[in-house]
Amino acid sequence: MKMYDEKHIKNIVLIGAAKSGKTTLAEDMLFEAGIISKRGTVEERNTVSDYHEVEHERGNSVYATLAHTEWRDYKINIIDTPGSEDFVGEVISSIRVCDTAVLLLHAYNGVEVGTELIWDYIDQYNKPTILAINHLDHENANYTQTLEQARAFFGSAVTVMQYPINQGPGFNAIIDLLKMTMYRFPAGGGKPEKLPIPPEEQEQADKLHNELVEKAAENDDALMELFFDKGSLDEDELRQGLKIGMMKHQVFPVFCLCARSNMGSGRMMGFIDNVAPSAVEMPAEQTEEGKEIPCDPAGPTCLFIFKTLLEPHIGKLSFFKVMSGELKAGQELYNEKGNVSERLNQLFIADGKNRQPVERLRSGDIGCTLKLKNTFTNHTLNDKNFNAQVDPIHFPAPKVRVAIVAKNKGDDEKLSEVLGEIHMEDPTLEIEYNRELNQVILHGQGDLHLLVTKWRLENIYNMPVDYLPARIPYRETIQKPAMSSYRHKKQSGGAGQFGEVFMKIEPYYEGMPAFKEYTVRETEEIALNWGGKLVFNNCIVGGAIDTRFLPSILKGVMEKMQEGPLTGSYVRDIRVSVYDGKMHPVDSNDISFKIAGMMAFREAFHQAAPQLLEPVYDLEASAPGAMMGDIMSELQSHRSIITGMDSGNASQVIKARTPQAELDKLYASLRNVTQGKAKVKAVFAEYAPVPADVQKKLSEDYKKTEAQNGQH
Incomplete structure (x- = not known):
C-alpha cells in the first residue's frame, strides 16, 4: 500500500450508543474508499468490523475493531467500538489512541444513555469530536430535537455543519454550510449530486453559515482580525478556524448521515481529511513521569500497545500506535515493563479479521503485529537507547462480581489459564483467587459483560462453567x-x-x-x-x-x-x-x-456479645434530577444510608453507604429504574455491624453447615 507521511494519517474512533449505526458507518467508509466492493450488514453478519462469533450471536459489537480507508491522498484509521457500557474497556482504549472521536447520535433516540456515559472519557482525554446525526431516514427522525439535546448536553461547542432536507423515509439531501452546497443522493444512496442551495433554503443556510464563520473566527486572534476586516472567511480559513476550535474542544462539528443507505459518509470523510487533526498536530503524548513524546518520524521508535487479542489458529495479536519514529518489519525493540526485547517480524494494517502486511509504519499510524511473548496492553516498546513509558490507559473499576467454578472438577487448572488469557484481552474483567472465601471471583462491568465471558468460555474455549453468588468477606x-x-x-x-x-x-x-x-x-x-x-x-x-x-x-x-x-x-x-x-x-x-x-x-x-461486621461502600449515583426519587427508593430498599446530595453536570448526585452484600443487586435495580441513565461508582469505606436479623440468619446457616460437615 501507499506510504503516508504523518500529516496525512488520521485516526478516528466511532463511538455512540448501541444501534446508533457505528458498524454500518464503518462499512460505508470502507466501501466509499474501495477497500471493500460490497457493503455488509449487521443483520447478515458479514460486516468487516463485527466478525467475531459472539458478535454474530448477539447482533451487537463486543470488541473494538480496527480498519482503514485511503481517501483522497489521506489514510484514515477507523476503530469501531461497542455501544454497551459493559464493554467500556474496548471504548476507552480506542479513544486513548485516536486523534478524533466521531460520536454518532440516533436521529430519533437523540442523546442516549451510552452517549452520556462515554462522553466522560472523550472529555478526560480532550479529544476533538465530530457529532454525526445518523438514521435521518427513520420514520420518526427529528434532527432539530436531536440537535437541541446535543446542545443541552455538550454546550455551545455544538456547531452545525450540515442540516437535512426531507428527513424521514424520503430523506435524500443535505445542505452543507462549509461548501454552501446541497448534496442530493440518488435512490438507495451513493454518490450525490452537488446542487445550488434551493431558494427556499437560502435564508436559513446563510444564517447558519454566518454562525459557522463566527464560530471558526472566535478560536484564533488572527482569524478574528480577518473576519473583522473582510466580514467573512473563505473556505480554507474556515477549515483552519474549525481545526483550532476542535483541538480546543470549543467546536463539535455536526454532520448528517444515513449510513444504512450510504448517504453522507463521503462528505464527512473529506472533512476528516482536511480538518480533523493528525497525530502530529495533537499535543505530544505524555510519559508516566509527565514528559513529552513528540510525534516525530525522525525521533526514536516508540510504540504503545493499546489492545491485545487472542485469535484461534493465529495466536496473540498486539495492536499498537506508533508514538514516535518509524517502525520497520524485523525491528527489535525493548519492553522495560516486561524486561524483554521483542522482534516485530511482521507488521500489518488491519481491516477486521483481514490483515495486510506492510514493511514499515510511521509515527502517528496504527497497526498490529503477531506473537509478542511478554508484551501486553499498556506496555511500551522502545529503541534500546530510548527509555519512555507512555502514560497507561486507566480502566474503570468493576461494578459487579460473581463466583465461577468449572463444571468438570478436573478443569480447575485449565480454567485458571483460560481466565488469565481472557483478562489479558480484557483488563476490565478482573480475576480474584480469594482464599478467605474459597472462591474464584470474576469482577466485571455489568451482567452482560459476565454473560459474554461465560459464552466465550463455553463456546470458544470449550470450558463449561457455573456462576455462583460471590460470598461476602464478613468479619x-x-x-x-x-x-x-x-x-x-x-x-x-x-x-x-x-x-x-x-x-x-x-x-x-x-x-x-x-x-x-x-x-x-x-x-x-x-x-x-x-x-x-x-x-x-x-x-x-x-x-x-x-x-x-x-x-x-x-x-x-x-x-x-x-x-x-x-x-x-x-x-x-x-x-x-x-x-x-x-x-x-x-x-x-x-x-x-x-x-x-x-x-x-x-x-x-x-x-x-459477638458481632458480625460487613464491608460497607461509599456509593455515588448520578442521574437526571427527575430520577432521584426512584434512586432513593432503591437505595433504601437495599439497606443503604443516604449521606448527602449534590449537583453535577446536568444531573443530581446521591451519596450513600451501601453494604457489599447489596451492591450487585443494587446495580441491576438502578440500571432498571433509570433505563441505564444512572452512573454509579462505589469505593470501600469500612466494616460496620450487620443488622441483628441478618446476623442471626448467617449464624444459623453456618451452624447447619458445620453440623452437615460433622464439625463441632
Whole structure:
C-alpha cells in the first residue's frame, strides 16, 4: 500500500450508543474508499468490523475493531467500538489512541444513555469530536430535537455543519454550510449530486453559515482580525478556524448521515481529511513521569500497545500506535515493563479479521503485529537507547462480581489459564483467587459483560462453567468482655494429652487502657492480614503454664480467629489475656495447649456479645434530577444510608453507604429504574455491624453447615 507521511494519517474512533449505526458507518467508509466492493450488514453478519462469533450471536459489537480507508491522498484509521457500557474497556482504549472521536447520535433516540456515559472519557482525554446525526431516514427522525439535546448536553461547542432536507423515509439531501452546497443522493444512496442551495433554503443556510464563520473566527486572534476586516472567511480559513476550535474542544462539528443507505459518509470523510487533526498536530503524548513524546518520524521508535487479542489458529495479536519514529518489519525493540526485547517480524494494517502486511509504519499510524511473548496492553516498546513509558490507559473499576467454578472438577487448572488469557484481552474483567472465601471471583462491568465471558468460555474455549453468588468477606468481633476456661484431656494408652487454659477476652480499640486485672508479663500485638488487631497478653505467674506453651495457645487462638465461631469469617480487634492454667508433667505438649487455647477462645467469644461486621461502600449515583426519587427508593430498599446530595453536570448526585452484600443487586435495580441513565461508582469505606436479623440468619446457616460437615 501507499506510504503516508504523518500529516496525512488520521485516526478516528466511532463511538455512540448501541444501534446508533457505528458498524454500518464503518462499512460505508470502507466501501466509499474501495477497500471493500460490497457493503455488509449487521443483520447478515458479514460486516468487516463485527466478525467475531459472539458478535454474530448477539447482533451487537463486543470488541473494538480496527480498519482503514485511503481517501483522497489521506489514510484514515477507523476503530469501531461497542455501544454497551459493559464493554467500556474496548471504548476507552480506542479513544486513548485516536486523534478524533466521531460520536454518532440516533436521529430519533437523540442523546442516549451510552452517549452520556462515554462522553466522560472523550472529555478526560480532550479529544476533538465530530457529532454525526445518523438514521435521518427513520420514520420518526427529528434532527432539530436531536440537535437541541446535543446542545443541552455538550454546550455551545455544538456547531452545525450540515442540516437535512426531507428527513424521514424520503430523506435524500443535505445542505452543507462549509461548501454552501446541497448534496442530493440518488435512490438507495451513493454518490450525490452537488446542487445550488434551493431558494427556499437560502435564508436559513446563510444564517447558519454566518454562525459557522463566527464560530471558526472566535478560536484564533488572527482569524478574528480577518473576519473583522473582510466580514467573512473563505473556505480554507474556515477549515483552519474549525481545526483550532476542535483541538480546543470549543467546536463539535455536526454532520448528517444515513449510513444504512450510504448517504453522507463521503462528505464527512473529506472533512476528516482536511480538518480533523493528525497525530502530529495533537499535543505530544505524555510519559508516566509527565514528559513529552513528540510525534516525530525522525525521533526514536516508540510504540504503545493499546489492545491485545487472542485469535484461534493465529495466536496473540498486539495492536499498537506508533508514538514516535518509524517502525520497520524485523525491528527489535525493548519492553522495560516486561524486561524483554521483542522482534516485530511482521507488521500489518488491519481491516477486521483481514490483515495486510506492510514493511514499515510511521509515527502517528496504527497497526498490529503477531506473537509478542511478554508484551501486553499498556506496555511500551522502545529503541534500546530510548527509555519512555507512555502514560497507561486507566480502566474503570468493576461494578459487579460473581463466583465461577468449572463444571468438570478436573478443569480447575485449565480454567485458571483460560481466565488469565481472557483478562489479558480484557483488563476490565478482573480475576480474584480469594482464599478467605474459597472462591474464584470474576469482577466485571455489568451482567452482560459476565454473560459474554461465560459464552466465550463455553463456546470458544470449550470450558463449561457455573456462576455462583460471590460470598461476602464478613468479619467477626465482640462487644463486651468475657472469661472462660477449657481443659483438654485425652488418654488413649501410652502418652496422653493435657492442657488447661484460663483467659479473658475484650473488645480491642486503639488507645484502650492497659490490662490491670492481672500482672502482664509480656504483650504481643499482631496486625492481622485481614484488618484489625489481636493483642495477646501473657499473665501467667508461678509457672502454672510453662512459657514454652504460650506460643501454642496463641496459635490456637489465631486458628480460631481465621475461622470465627459465629460464621467462619475472620475475627478482628480482640485483646486476649491468658491468666491461669494447668499442665501435666508428662502429658502436656504443644498440641494440647493449642487445642485448649482455641476452645477457651471459642467459648469466651460466644459469651462476649459477638458481632458480625460487613464491608460497607461509599456509593455515588448520578442521574437526571427527575430520577432521584426512584434512586432513593432503591437505595433504601437495599439497606443503604443516604449521606448527602449534590449537583453535577446536568444531573443530581446521591451519596450513600451501601453494604457489599447489596451492591450487585443494587446495580441491576438502578440500571432498571433509570433505563441505564444512572452512573454509579462505589469505593470501600469500612466494616460496620450487620443488622441483628441478618446476623442471626448467617449464624444459623453456618451452624447447619458445620453440623452437615460433622464439625463441632
